[in-house]
Amino acid sequence: MVEGQGIGSWLRLRAVRSAGRVALVFNGAELTYDALADRVDGIAAGLRARGVERGDRVAYLGDNHPSFVEAMFATARLGAVFVPLNTRLAAPELAFMLADCGAGALISTPALAGRADEAAAGSAQPLVRVRVGADGEDGAGDGFEELLDAPPLTDLPAVGLDDPALIVYTSGTTGRPKGAVLTHGNLTWNALNVLVDYDVTSADRALMVSPLFHVASLGMGCLPVLLKGATLLLQERFAAPDALAAIERLRATSISGVPTTFQLMADDPSWSTTDLSSLRLMTCGGSPVPDRVREAYEARGLRFSGGYGMTEASPGITLLPPQHTAAHPRSAGLAHFFTRVRIRDTATGQLAANGAAGEVEALGPNVFQGYWGDPAASADARTADGWLRTGDVGVLDADGFLVIADRLKDMIISGGENVYPAEVENALMGLPGVTGAAVIGLPHERWGEVPHAVVTLAPGASLDAATVVERLSASLARYKVPRTLEVVAELPRTASGKVPKRLLRQRRTAAAGDS
Template sequence: MNDKPNANLFCALRAAFPADLDAVAIECADGPEGLRYSWRDLERGTAMMANLLGSLELSPGSRIAVQTEKSVEALMLYLAVLRAGFVYLPLNTAYQASELEYFIGNAEPAVVVCAGRCFGWVSKIAFLAGVQNVFTLNEDRSGTLLDRAAAMSDQHEPARKNANELAAILYTSGTTGRSKGAMLTHGNLLSNAQTLKAYWDWQPGDVLIHALPIFHVHGLFVASHGALLNGSRMIWFAKFDPRAVIARLPDATMFMGVPTLYVRMLAEGALDRNACRGMRLFVSGSAPLLIETFRDWQQRTGHTILERYGMSETVMLTSNPCRPEDGDRIGGTVGFALPDVSVRVHGDGGRACAADEIGNIEVRGPNVFAGYWRMPEKTAEEFTTDGWFKTGDVGRRDARGYFTIVGRSKDLIITGGYNVYPAEVEAYVNDMAGVAESAVIGVPHPDFGEAVVAVIVPKPGAQLDAAAITTALKAGIANFKVPKKVFIAAELPRNTMGKVQKKLLREQHQRLFA
């Protein structure tokens, strides 16, 4: 008999459900009128889906890849994967066929779940890669996954897990265009959720407006785990609508968003102090929040946005204070290192940086991932000899302990909260007929934070059409990676060593969207 507590993340989330299982857990704000899910619905639905997965006789540690639109059933599927003891692999709904081929080939999932309208092309990729099980799940509560699960028992004993066993793999773009699967354990995710619950002072009776996608850290882990671990009701938006979200603010106490969402709400006349009268906390992350947005929000609503910093490999690392006694929320910073998380700034030679000196941000703690899927050499490269993870971000820490992120050491572009690595887009552009070379950069954008811009040099005698290149890219890569502007140029600026000077290109186009 095993007396050790079950470290399955699902068990901790389930233990936080309120005593009244018939109370509303999730209210769908933009679905069929009156559609609500009780805590009992979550308990039964996840049990039935977990039993379906269990009936497939999958190997321990099997990956379940999911590319579906946001729905409560999709959230229940995530919880069911945890419950059944398998590994959840969320995929951005914008990914195209070539991208999905790589993820499925690399992760070798035992099950793929996709939207019904995509079944034709997704199932072809999956079956060719040797996947045995492909199900559909649609946002209107239909699909073969739910059809099969409906026949299953609504009783299920959660699989026993150790804290160091894998719970999820999140793919993060690589600087060479090759995505890396960040392996997150049950312990990683639970420790971070518990830390945020305490630090953000979650209260009994808190209600969260959930308007984020659930294929990345912010919406799936930070927001969903927060509400579930607090037994809090969620007002659920499948798609963000600024006017509709503002109309529901009086019914909620918490909102989490990326900067783009705050910019879009500020454009609505209905946003004022009265609309926010019952709100307790607004959180922003996944991209830098412009100081202008920070101040405009303060002025319009009377609330100060809490900015925080994290990444796929670590979940959350730092946060501006929630409670006034812990300090002020300072715009342009990402606050202090979270309790249980260690953050340092070091120079290239491993030297500790002084206060306000810019250097490489390195972290360690129970939230730091277990490594990159099937990339032991890459994993080893990304950790220092004394065991700190090298985030690839560049920043500084002031004398008070507030961290500020100043950029990426690897040219990462963050647009609308999504990560874009220039090398990946450049690889697609450079493969096109008539293209000699390209440089992809990020420039300031008032709505998205940064916009992707491509500067392309044609081969001698070739005639390139910017609109045709954009159209071709839209068919090959996720829409958020497609350049918002394409320039055709005679040459790219280079230094004496022949390296493209992207800094000069960014300076040249920095006012493009002003």
């Protein structure tokens, strides 16, 4: 069979070049590239035997598992479209996504099978159900391994770089989530950006603790590693002691996550005794690494490589190499090698000068073409000359380093002054005992809005509003300092580790209504 250009061709091509090399490690079991390629071809044959054809959508609900990788590449092999689903969502939310993309098949792992069945029952169209770890004898669907019993494929569709490969649903901060369509070319160019900018080698052993359904783990970790012929060390889900043990036991060379990931590892009792000498690359996204966390890793001889991205860019837009973190501690870094970034003044609509704040815009072959079934939203996502409108406020310096101020929709306007919550949150994280912080705007009769802080504290720590005002007034303008404080046991977080400010605002509105 002649190989196409899509990501579905990668493993068969890699199997020849890397036969015998370990591609995946999961729960102590190893899978080589040639064995993985054979399984992917078999699963593709099984999906086709159950009616999956080019262009059909195949959804997957489950934690990190080899079946995720196998199902994704098998779907791509057929020219179908893979739809990874967020395991944190409720069944009605999942049912909406299944209906929205018109999924024809749904694969699920054992722990999520019940929720998958409930979501499938709420979907508008019949679904082929496939269960990982099941034998299909209960009549609820085929077992994943049964897919391998189908006759081998004798032909494959020609898949090009412009064909859709994934539909990844955004977090839906306003209204219903939208399905970002990422092409084979988007994913390939994003992977090339990673290979160039992060110096991934075939000898790397990448520990994957963040969920693969999140585009950061998939696009910045899984796909580049497999393209290069390196090894994925899959962890079903993140737990700090397990991650530390895996780094030492499996000699991981890289790990990626959000600031919370690394904070929990540094706070774990086994932190000081774990051998981290194998690590050469730590990538962190979502928000800047708090100073105390960065310092904890630097004390162990480790530096972070930061970055900035979004689903619609597959997701990489910028990276901050480790050698620049000291000079640019708050920066999201430079535009990826094959990607470009610019800033547009939101008031004038003109391109902003270096050092001026405005909306971040991105252009490159990794940037998506639009949202599934939503041409209006697709058009709104791009400028007239084709650049992606990120919805984030940022500043570029003369050397091209980007600093993200905040989301446009999260920006607080107090007395006519712009307050970027991320700046205030970083200051709050510098206070003793603060383990998490989020800042939202509350309505104010005189100032329009004023900042309100929501924080989590370490056991035994205490904090009050007066202390916040006293400590932060030394480093922030008065209008930026929160006058009100709320201490909570836990901040809500998305799968990518971000705090959805919309939920915090809704809680405050509900609380005000009850009082």
